[in-house]
Amino acid sequence: MEIYGSFKPYLSKIKDEVMGKLDILNQKEIKNNKNKLYEHLIGRIKTEDSMMDKCQRKGFSLSPKSALYECKDAIGIRIVCNFIDDVYRAIELLKQADWCTVVKEKDYITRSKPNGYRSYHLILKVATPYPAIDGSMAGSYFVEIQLRTIAMDSWASLEHEMKYKHNIENSAQIVKELKRCADQLASCDVQMQTIRQLIRENR
Amino acid sequence: MRILLAEDEKQLSRVIVAALNSRNYDVVPVYNGQEAVKKASQGVYDLMIFDIMMPVMTGVEALKKIRASGDQTYVIMLTAMAEVDDKVTGLDAGADDYITKPFSLKELLARIRSLERRTENYGNGVLNFGDITLDSNEQRLESFNSISLSAKETKLLNLFILNANKKIISEILIDHVWENDDDIDQDTLWIYISYLRQKLQAVNAHVGIEGEKGGPYQLVNTSKEGRT
Numbered sequence: 001m002e003i004y005g006s007f008k009p010y011l012s013k014i015k016d017e018v019m020g021k022l023d024i025l026n027q028k029e030i031k032n033n034k035n036k037l038y039e040h041l042i043g044r045i046k047t048e049d050s051m052m053d054k055c056q057r058k059g060f061s062l063s064p065k066s067a068l069y070e071c072k073d074a075i076g077i078r079i080v081c082n083f084i085d086d087v088y089r090a091i092e093l094l095k096q097a098d099w100c101t102v103v104k105e106k107d108y109i110t111r112s113k114p115n116g117y118r119s120y121h122l123i124l125k126v127a128t129p130y131p132a133i134d135g136s137m138a139g140s141y142f143v144e145i146q147l148r149t150i151a152m153d154s155w156a157s158l159e160h161e162m163k164y165k166h167n168i169e170n171s172a173q174i175v176k177e178l179k180r181c182a183d184q185l186a187s188c189d190v191q192m193q194t195i196r197q198l199i200r201e202n203r
Numbered sequence: 204m205r206i207l208l209a210e211d212e213k214q215l216s217r218v219i220v221a222a223l224n225s226r227n228y229d230v231v232p233v234y235n236g237q238e239a240v241k242k243a244s245q246g247v248y249d250l251m252i253f254d255i256m257m258p259v260m261t262g263v264e265a266l267k268k269i270r271a272s273g274d275q276t277y278v279i280m281l282t283a284m285a286e287v288d289d290k291v292t293g294l295d296a297g298a299d300d301y302i303t304k305p306f307s308l309k310e311l312l313a314r315i316r317s318l319e320r321r322t323e324n325y326g327n328g329v330l331n332f333g334d335i336t337l338d339s340n341e342q343r344l345e346s347f348n349s350i351s352l353s354a355k356e357t358k359l360l361n362l363f364i365l366n367a368n369k370k371i372i373s374e375i376l377i378d379h380v381w382e383n384d385d386d387i388d389q390d391t392l393w394i395y396i397s398y399l400r401q402k403l404q405a406v407n408a409h410v411g412i413e414g415e416k417g418g419p420y421q422l423v424n425t426s427k428e429g430r431t
Contacts, residue, residue: 084405110407112348180351183343186405187351194401198394 003048003055004074005064010130014141015043015075018100018126022079025093035082037090039150042078065133072104072123072142079147084109084193087120087147094145100124103142109152115175116182117156119148151185204319205229207248209239209265210281211257219252222308228315236260243269243276247366247375250318252311253298254281255289263289263296270297273332273367277318281306332364333410333424335403347407355380356402359395363412363422373418389417396420 004011019041026037046054051067051074060066068074081087087109095102104123112118122145132139148156159178162171206223210216211234223230231246233239237260239253251269253262266278280293280301290301300318302311330337336345342357344350352360358380363371373392380395381387393416400412409426 110348110405183349183351186348187353187402190350190401190405191398194394194397198397 003051003062003064003067007064007068007131007133010128010141011045011075014126014128014130014143015045015077017128018075018077018124018143019043021097021099022077025090025097029089029093034089035086037086037093038079038081040080042080044076046074046076068133068141073144075141075143077143077145078153079145080153081147081149083196084149084189085196087149090147091120091122094122094124100126100143109148112182112186114179115159116179117159118152118182118186119146119156121146149189151189155182155185204249204315205247206231206315207239207242207246207251208232209234209236209251209253209257209262211235211254219308219311222312223315226312226315236262236265239265240268243274244272244369247362247369247371247379248276249322250315251276251278252281253278255293256283263292266293266296266298274369275330275365277322279311279314330361330364332367332422333408333426335406335408335410337361337364344402344406344408346403346410348405350402350406352402353398355395356399360399360422363399363420367422367424370414370419370421373420376418376420392418 002008022038022041029035029037051071052062054071055062055066058070060070079087079090081090091105094100101124102122103125104121106121108117108119108121124143124145125140126143127138127140129138130141131137132141155178158181162174162178206228208216208219208223208230210219210232213234216232216234220230220232231242231248233242235257236253239251239262240260243251243265253266255262257265262280266280269276269278277300278298280290280298281304282289282293282301283304290303293301300314302314328339330339334346337343337352337357337360338345339357339361342352342354344352344360359376362376362379373389377387377392381391396412396414403410403412409424411423411425412420413423414420
């Protein structure tokens with residue numbers, strides 16, 4: 001089944017266009033003699049299988065409306081930054097941008113999840129020239145943005161690996177060690193940011 | 204080790220000071236409870252020894268005031284042998300140990316050695332201040348979030364919590380945290396203060412370290428309820 005229906009072709013285009021707009025934001029920062037905004041971007045369209053699983057789990061009907069309107073992460077872009085400051089700088093720029101509005105945000109950096117997960121999640125509503133499910137010919141689409149540092153990103157990859165391997169020995173210990181590791185990486189992130197600020201104060 | 208001694212009998216005070224000095228302990232003697240409260244609020248001590256019966260303010264009253272200010276320094280009370288109530292009120296007021304008078308200096312010195320072993324070997328475990336928790340054994344700072352600390356950061360924050368709300372000069376902090384390392388100066392201390400400040404912020408704590416580069420520094424509760 002194709003849950004995205006006739007809207008499917010637009011999703012990749014919107015993803016690429018938003019990534020292009022993020023690139024422009026980054027270029028503007030560099031032009032203004034600021035540090036680059038991010039290290040790299042990753043974009044993905046949620047596969048139709050995972051989207052159907054998610055809709056079923058949430059009790060939504062299997063329709064384009066559920067996939068694109070009830071769920072807001074069909075289009076996902078991850079912004080991976082060098083430093084914590086850069087994450088917050090990028091968030092501010094997105095809030096000021098005229099091509100999108102922030103409809104939801106979750107700060108898992110100042111309040112990490114119990115397992116140690118750190119990241120900043122935003123849902124953007126982006127105006128597009130494409131037909132949308134509300135019937136308009138130029139409608140808005142939702143895009144989920146995840147912002148995190150390189151350290152948080154590496155940790156999330158490791159945690160992801162652990163989550164999808166079900167028969168790990170000592171899993172309780174591994175969970176505990178992952179949490180400890182997350183706290184140590186957070187410590188390094190804060191340390192690097194502090195050193196960067198001390199260098200700037202001395203300039 | 205720096206010790207605050209409050210004993211109103213001058214003769215006895217002199218004997219205790221001499222004995223402690225001979226073991227290389229640094230002693231500040233005062234002669235009533237009020238002076239003890241004042242000295243405790245101004246300086247950092249590793250141990251306080253208070254007589255109970257003293258003029259102006261008793262040792263128990265002084266101890267209550269010191270504990271109420273947030274000071275968690277180890278306190279030994281000197282109590283009269285017959286007065287069980289003195290021991291009870293002293294311990295209930297926040298004392299950690301007591302010695303009955305008349306006592307032998309040998310016993311006092313042995314208790315101090317025992318305390319030294321505890322602080323050196325076992326660390327101070329878990330400490331709380333405002334909305335933060337410091338686990339010294341795990342080297343972890345917790346509030347609405349948690350983060351790891353380095354060994355030096357742990358020691359520094361430990362000292363700050365034990366002496367919360369006091370303005371502490373740089374030399375005392377460097378002395379306690381880096382001990383015999385002569386290479387440590389104001390600049391290094393400033394970097395560690397900066398790390399701790401950022402980490403307190405990273406865990407969303409309503410606790411901060413006040414002070415300009417060069418010190419003195421002061422750990423304070425910055426929540427609306429905690430501000431006095």
